Amino acid sequence: MFIAIDEVGNEIEAIYATRSKKYYCPVCQSEVIVKRGDFKIAHFSHQNINMCERYLYRRESPLHLKLKNDLYVMLKPHYDVRLEYYLHEIEQIPDCLVEYSVALEIQLSKISPSLILERTNGYKKLGIDVRWIHDDSTIVTKADTIFLNHFQISTMNEFHLFTVNSDTQTFFAYRVKGNVGGMRWLYEKEMISHHDLVRPINDIDEFIQMETDFISNEIKRARMMRSVRNKTLTYLYLLQVSADELPVFFRYLTPFERYIQESPLEWKLYLYYHIKNKSFNYHAFLDYITIRKINTNLTSRDIANGLLYDFKSLLRISNE
Template sequence: MLMAKDIQTNEVVSIHDANRNNKYCCPICHEPVIIKHGQHKIPHFAHARHHLCHAYKYKKESPLHLSMKHNLYQLFRHLNHRVALEYYIKDIEQIPDVFVNHHTAIEIQCSNIPFSDILMRSNGYYECGFDVVWIIDYQSLKFNGHLIDLTQFQQSLICGETLSIYALDNTTLQLHQIYLFSYCGDHTFMYYDHIISANDLLNRQSLNCKSSNNKLNHIPYHIKSNVIQDYIKRCRRKRNVNDLTLTAMYYAQRFDNTIPSCVGITTCHSLYCKISPVTWQMLLQSEQGTRLLIEHSFFMRTFYDDYKLTLTADRIDLLTTEYYDRINNIHNI
């Protein structure tokens, strides 16, 4: 932890203001803590006997996590926000990494955790009337030209309001909004990397990359034919008669591997569909397939959205309208 209570003055101080000659205790369980500052460790407080901390509220954090927490704290502090490190919210027994203006809880997540944990912790903040922002390490993101590959964990942190992931580059101390504007299948997205300020992060509802001068979301991108073929081969290897992609090919009367040129086109609204563009575009090739598409759920799984929502007829209209517009654009290029 980066904050502890001075036993003599009863004041909560930062590790950077701590004096090795003073004695400190945990602000929550009031058990003794010690200062740790080695050659390869970022300075921090640690419980003398960690198991004594009430309900283990303070988990063991990596040096990267501690460093990102401190750097975010300094970013908001320099902008004169009311900011606290490791503020204990007693009602829900949670400790946000950084708490800004007694309103926004910032959670830094450097390791994979289940989506259910993200949902539970986020809902805890919402029940108290607080906002929450999840931040990941920018260096952990896997960029591939104008595409980005996201793990299932990283996808679970997509902000449903802005269709973005927020990250801190701990080397440059820059905050990034990774705006996702099209899903390409196989956990791959088209993206726009937008550097934002700490103030932008607090007001992210009004920060909308879609209305910026970014032209990328108007570019029809066609998934390469060899990538489509590899995807279909993987589906076949599963030997699952209920595989949706193979079902779509059956409905579209595509028993061989010849795929029409109108399949594999990315669209903005495909971000809401959990299945590959190859699959749902094949489904659109037949009436039976279109009916089947309506029965499938959203792709988005975030704590802003109920991930069990069905793909409604309105969403299908938006999806198909944009899809056919993209086809026309490609033919006109």
């Protein structure tokens, strides 16, 4: 950590600390020691990390320490920014807290989506927005497709993923536009400044028309799973239709389907079948959809209603 309390209660940055004085952790009040050297960023360390309440100050890698310090130095001339500010109400310590409204978290290690969402919701309770910042080298892309794991998905804010290039101190934002099945998404990548990290984020709702072979490729993927319980194949069988016979709106990606784990083809087939057979049941539809572990204020009903709105919009598109 970079901030400690001296013997008279003042906050002190590690770069200004002297080894002849005593310093204390702002969370657990146990004594900490200052560490620095020719190849080490100045920082404080617990003599025993187990002493710290709830392990809030964990051992951080040299890269994490460097990126956190670099970000603080960039922001300090322009904003009221606090480094490692302890939020006692939620027992969390953001790497940088900007204007008491935006938390910036360097997240180089992979942790569970549930823990990410727990921490995100903690910030929300205090009216603080959070940007989780990944190492850009860990992001996997191919052409216009980005491959995201559950951990990365949970860190998105308004379907934006933030990264940093640790060598060049360059920041990027990936706007995740549409899910094309499983963990594959369409995206746009943009270089941003450190100022953009603290500005409001606006998601852009859009319907994306895919190429003519999109449906047939998705059916091939379903068949490759070799599961008799595959719902995509089940509804195709029940509808007695081939890929070529499906309406054109099946080729569209919609905004709300990004929130669910069902493929862009499967959930549309589900609604298409039940509407055609006059067997649609709203509560059954709620049970059918599986919400991703994602940062959102929407309830499952909000998302279900959004999907139904998307589907009605697709029907209008097909009639134009």
